Amino acid sequence: MQVALDLSPQEASQVDSGVKPRRSAIELRDVSKHYKDAGAPIVDKLTLSIAEGEFVALTGPSGCGKTTTLKMINRLIEPSSGQILINGLDVDDLPSHRLRQGIGYVIQNVGLFPHMTIAENVAAVPRLLGWKKDRTANRIDELLSMVGLEPSMYRDRYPRELSGGQAQRVGVARALAADPPILLMDEPFAAVDPITRTSLQDEFLRLQQSIRKTIVFVTHDMAEAMRLADRVVIFGPQSKIAQVGAPTEVLSAPADAFVSSMLGTGRLVQLLSCVKLRDVSLDPWPTISEEMGQDERLVALAEALGRGKDRVLVLDEAKRPRYWIYLDGNGESMRFELDCTLDLEVTSLRDAITQIVYCPHDCAVVVDGDESFQGVIDLKGIRRSLAPLAGSSASIIGVDK
Amino acid sequence: MSIFPTSVENFHPLDQKGEVPGLGSSGSSSKRRKVRKFGHVAFRPLMLILILAILVLYLHSTQLDSIDRRSLYWSVIRSELIQQLGLTLISSAVVTVLAVLLGILLTRKKAPVANSVVTALATLGQAAPPVGLMILAALVLGVGARTAIYALIIYSILPVLRNTVTGLNGLDKSILEAARGIGMRPIQILVGVELPLAVPVIMAGVRTAIILNVGTAALATFINGGGLGTMITTGIAVDRTPIIVTGSVLVAVFALALDWVVMVAGEVLSPS
Ligand SMILES: Nc1ncnc2c1ncn2[C@@H]1O[C@H](COP(=O)(O)OP(=O)(O)O)[C@@H](O)[C@H]1O
Ligand SMILES: [Mg+2]
Numbered sequence: 001m002q003v004a005l006d007l008s009p010q011e012a013s014q015v016d017s018g019v020k021p022r023r024s025a026i027e028l029r030d031v032s033k034h035y036k037d038a039g040a041p042i043v044d045k046l047t048l049s050i051a052e053g054e055f056v057a058l059t060g061p062s063g064c065g066k067t068t069t070l071k072m073i074n075r076l077i078e079p080s081s082g083q084i085l086i087n088g089l090d091v092d093d094l095p096s097h098r099l100r101q102g103i104g105y106v107i108q109n110v111g112l113f114p115h116m117t118i119a120e121n122v123a124a125v126p127r128l129l130g131w132k133k134d135r136t137a138n139r140i141d142e143l144l145s146m147v148g149l150e151p152s153m154y155r156d157r158y159p160r161e162l163s164g165g166q167a168q169r170v171g172v173a174r175a176l177a178a179d180p181p182i183l184l185m186d187e188p189f190a191a192v193d194p195i196t197r198t199s200l201q202d203e204f205l206r207l208q209q210s211i212r213k214t215i216v217f218v219t220h221d222m223a224e225a226m227r228l229a230d231r232v233v234i235f236g237p238q239s240k241i242a243q244v245g246a247p248t249e250v251l252s253a254p255a256d257a258f259v260s261s262m263l264g265t266g267r268l269v270q271l272l273s274c275v276k277l278r279d280v281s282l283d284p285w286p287t288i289s290e291e292m293g294q295d296e297r298l299v300a301l302a303e304a305l306g307r308g309k310d311r312v313l314v315l316d317e318a319k320r321p322r323y324w325i326y327l328d329g330n331g332e333s334m335r336f337e338l339d340c341t342l343d344l345e346v347t348s349l350r351d352a353i354t355q356i357v358y359c360p361h362d363c364a365v366v367v368d369g370d371e372s373f374q375g376v377i378d379l380k381g382i383r384r385s386l387a388p389l390a391g392s393s394a395s396i397i398g399v400d401k
Numbered sequence: 402m403s404i405f406p407t408s409v410e411n412f413h414p415l416d417q418k419g420e421v422p423g424l425g426s427s428g429s430s431s432k433r434r435k436v437r438k439f440g441h442v443a444f445r446p447l448m449l450i451l452i453l454a455i456l457v458l459y460l461h462s463t464q465l466d467s468i469d470r471r472s473l474y475w476s477v478i479r480s481e482l483i484q485q486l487g488l489t490l491i492s493s494a495v496v497t498v499l500a501v502l503l504g505i506l507l508t509r510k511k512a513p514v515a516n517s518v519v520t521a522l523a524t525l526g527q528a529a530p531p532v533g534l535m536i537l538a539a540l541v542l543g544v545g546a547r548t549a550i551y552a553l554i555i556y557s558i559l560p561v562l563r564n565t566v567t568g569l570n571g572l573d574k575s576i577l578e579a580a581r582g583i584g585m586r587p588i589q590i591l592v593g594v595e596l597p598l599a600v601p602v603i604m605a606g607v608r609t610a611i612i613l614n615v616g617t618a619a620l621a622t623f624i625n626g627g628g629l630g631t632m633i634t635t636g637i638a639v640d641r642t643p644i645i646v647t648g649s650v651l652v653a654v655f656a657l658a659l660d661w662v663v664m665v666a667g668e669v670l671s672p673s
Contacts (some may be wrong), residue, residue, distance in 0.1 A: 076581060102586030111579025115597050125583050173581065184582075 024159040025214040026050040027031030031082030055215040057225035060235030066218040104183035112159035119155040125178045143173040165196040183213045247274040272350035280385030282375025287313045295331045319372040340364040435620030466532040485629035488618035490554035504565025523559040531617045539624040557610040564606025568599030604667035615656040
């Protein structure tokens with residue numbers, strides 16, 4: 001048996017021979033949904049294209065049609081009109097259950113099967129696809145570890161023995177079981193307490209960094225949408241899209257009063273949370289290799305002082321920061337430990353500010369994923385880097401465009 | 402701790418407070434739960450054996466004449482028992498299959514109208530007095546065990562049907578949505594998710610049907626259907642108290658024993 005949507009991009013583009021510059025994983029074309037008994041359509045001529053590997057959040061007030069839109073993608077709800085393409089293929093071309101076997105689906109209430117163990121729950125889709133026993137067993141363990149549950153401890157438990165957060169981890173594992181390219185998630189973290197939610201969000205972001213699925217994520221929580229997604233779709237009144245854009249775009253320049261009101265007062269903080277250090281320019285700082293002797297160190301310190309810096313950062317052979325050196329009263333070089341190191345990829349400006357405020361030397365060392373030195377950042381630098389993003393928020397944060 | 406089931410049952414409310422079920426609960430309380438479960442399961446057979454022993458003692462202490470004896474031969478009792486069991490099990494099995502199938506059909510989409518009609522009919526079947534039902538069936542279909550079974554089916558289909566519908570409709574909708582969402586086909590959802598989860602409720606209905614049938618099967622004798630009721634009607638006809646007592650006790654013991662078997666089966670079958 002073959003996974004329903006196991007089409008490689010090449011295959012798909014052969015089927016759809018049209019010339020497209022950027023392949024979209026999911027494409028909604030003029031999709032509408034209205035119920036006979038209800039007057040206005042729930043979803044009205046929605047057109048949206050979602051690229052492969054993109055994380056898109058659908059957000060907006062309750063009842064605006066987010067769930068309906070999501071469910072039309074895996075045909076849990078049939079659209080009244082319009083067309084939905086996945087990898088260039090019309091979703092109607094497949095039997096609906098085959099379509100769904102190839103799309104991960106996670107819902108707020110998790111919906112684990114209470115009469116099955118965690119392992120059996122996770123194995124649900126592989127079983128439908130007729131996987132061999134040992135392949136399924138390996139996959140179960142791999143997935144449970146991936147979502148942070150020790151397989152030997154959780155494999156044979158029943159869903160009722162899990163906390164809400166653990167249950168949703170299993171829900172995510174079940175959705176990922178057959179490695180579907182697309183994941184649909186409907187308020188997956190809404191039913192857990194705020195602390196668990198934050199850690200689930202963090203872990204999920206980290207997971208997404210490695211699995212790079214195309215994700216459509218429904219949430220009514222703007223902050224969550226901004227935090228997680230590459231692109232945010234804000235549904236407005238009358239089922240119209242009020243704004244689509246990257247979180248920083250939306251936060252720095254809300255399209256209208258409706259979007260502004262949806263964003264609420266925490267907008268600046270959210271903006272700071274969304275911008276990662278990799279999005280801003282870092283400042284250089286004098287460095288010296290660890291192997292250098294005392295004389296070279298003194299020379300480097302003198303040069304640094306000439307440029308108004310009283311310290312030099314010592315790096316090892318892999319360019320990993322080791323410690324600071326500075327000149328003491330007797331003209332000797334002294335070392336002291338690093339106090340504040342931030343990760344380029346994951347640290348947001350908001351976290352950076354918090355760290356810098358508590359740091360004795362009002363500036364922080366920034367490293368990349370391999371811990372190699374990238375530059376430094378201080379509060380002035382953060383302020384400067386906000387200017388181009390500021391847009392209408394310039395007045396709030398008091399920077400000039 | 403006493404080993405008597407009743408006192409074990411009463412033991413708990415206080416010490417079990419605050420315990421999270423299933424989350425590494427302490428060994429002693431799970432042992433206690435097992436003891437209670439065992440007491441719960443073992444009490445019934447012990448009680449029934451006691452009742453039978455008393456019956457045997459009573460019969461031994463009574464002067465039995467040849468008429469009494471003829472009705473109380475083991476071979477006679479055994480064949481009546483088998484008839485009673487046959488009437489009960491056949492009717493209950495047919496009812497279970499019929500009612501579960503019907504219940505499944507009625508809980509699929511677009512069946513709410515059919516649902517209310519069928520339930521109304523089934524209610525009518527149960528509301529009719531069972532003797533009347535038997536005799537009515539005999540008037541239409543003639544006397545005999547087969548007719549008695551038809552009457553029993555009509556009489557006992559409601560509880561299974563109602564419980565099947567309730568059990569299937571009462572399932573957590575998010576479980577069904579998840580099942581659909583991961584690509585299970587309707588038949589796979591029904592067999593793999595809905596029915597297993599509804600088993601406890603359906604089994605409760607089956608249990609009720611069996612109880613109804615095992616009691617009502619004693620009336621089959623009125624239409625020549627056999628069963629333990631024969632002993633009671635014979636006893637009345639020849640005016641012999643020991644026969645009437647034995648027949649009544651056996652009907653009751655048999656009903657309670659069967660109920661117990663079904664209860665234990667339900668506990669074994671249902672998802673833990
Ligand atoms: N079967 C239905 N018939 C009529 N209206 C429906 C039906 N299902 C959903 N709706 C309506 O569609 C609207 C959008 O629902 P939904 O997509 O769940 O919103 P959201 O997920 O954004 O909160 C709601 O106002 C709801 O009342
Ligand atoms: Mg919703």
